[in-house]
Amino acid sequence: MLQINRENLKSSHQLIWLIIDFLMLGLLIINMAFIIWDSIYNFVAVQNLLKEHLPAVQSVYHPIHENFLFYDLIFVSIFLTEFFLRWGYAIKARVYDRWYFYPFLHWYDLIGCIPVGSLRFLRILRVISIIYRLHQYKIIDVTNTRTYRFVSFYYEAFMEELSDRIVLKVLSGIQAEVKRGSPLFEKIQQDILYPRRAMLSDWISQRVAEAAQEGYVPNRGALRSYLENRVDHALKQNLELSRLKYLPVVGPTIQETLEEAVGDIVANVIHQILEDLASASNHAFIEDIVNVFLPAPGELPEEEEARNDALIELITDIIEAVKGQVRVKHWRAELP
Structure with missing residues (x-):
């Protein structure tokens, strides 16, 4: 009412x-x-x-x-x-x-x-x-009101059935295109991504630098302490290194010196890597990674074709799983 x-x-x-x-x-x-x-x-x-x-x-x-x-x-x-x-x-x-x-x-x-x-x-x-x-x-x-609930229920049921059929049709079309060896992926790589490699490198470089500055720099001391503790624990578990303490006179000193040196080296290496990532000098490194993932046309290796077949199979299986989920009729679960 x-x-x-x-x-x-x-x-x-x-x-x-x-x-x-x-x-x-x-x-x-x-x-x-x-x-x-x-x-x-x-x-x-x-x-x-x-x-x-x-x-x-x-x-x-x-x-x-x-x-x-x-x-x-x-x-x-x-x-x-x-x-x-x-x-x-x-x-x-x-x-x-x-x-x-x-x-x-x-x-x-x-x-x-x-x-x-x-x-x-x-x-x-x-x-x-x-x-x-x-x-x-x-x-x-x-x-x-009952009228609204009645109309709303069947409207939602109708829209779900309609949208499901449309989505299934679209996904089936995508599957057929992928199985036919559609040049879509090649076009995306060669015509869209490859010409923008420099822009992608700049953007990823900037994002990595910002993430390193915000995540590492404020927690530098805590990270160094954690790394030294983990290296120290790993070295103590090493059987060969633990035997050094049995050397007369200098054994324990050598063992302790090695533990401290290794811990310091590891911490400094990690520190230097993150410092480089947090600065503009990371651009060349990021650019090399982007070039590996987006090689120029003609630079693709021979085994790329086999990888594409595996990728096509993976994509079709994913789309099939999505289609299975789309086929679920949620409105039927709300029926009394």
Whole structure:
């Protein structure tokens, strides 16, 4: 059941417009019911049925049916009055950047006011827009209604089925292209990535330098201490080195000196590598790595073809796994 939040309605700064919305909503519902009933009454069989079983109703309504356009124009005049009233308010309050934007953005209000055949039924869009506006202002909550839940469930089910079929079709097409030995990967490598090797090298070099500066430099002391402790522990576990302590007089000294030297060498090497990575001097190293991964056309080794076959098989298997996941119907799990 649709409930009205009276507190939000009272506290709203647009109370008058919200009241008008409710009035227009009531009039639209009455008008739509009137249009539907008159469309049904338009059938001769219905007129004869009423004349036979409810002659009083038929005799009262038949003159209204003959002058249906007149009565409908009464509703249209009210709707147009409200439309121009809101347009004037939008101009005064500078709701939109241009004064003439309002009728274009609310085109459904104008088209629904055309008293011609099926165009009258477009007034249902006006009903939807009012309900949506009231929902936005939290005056009503349409998500709690059974109608909304029903429509939302089957809409989501329909969209999931539709999107799944589209995704499966696209993935199957990609698989077929890959299996046919599509030159897509070659084009990406030769026409897109290779001409931008310098740019990729600069970008990766900068990112590596930033990561090294932010991650290593502030924790330099802790990393050095950790490395020395790990090297010291590894050396103590070494059987050959542990035998040095059995040398007379100088054995323990040699062992301790070696442990300290090795720990210091390892820490200094790691320190120097990270220092280089954190500086602009890492560019040549990064450039060499990029060149290995993106060789120039004609530099590809002979075994590259075998690697491409393995890569194609890997990609198709991955796509097949994705297709299997896409086939899962999540909306069925929500069925009662």
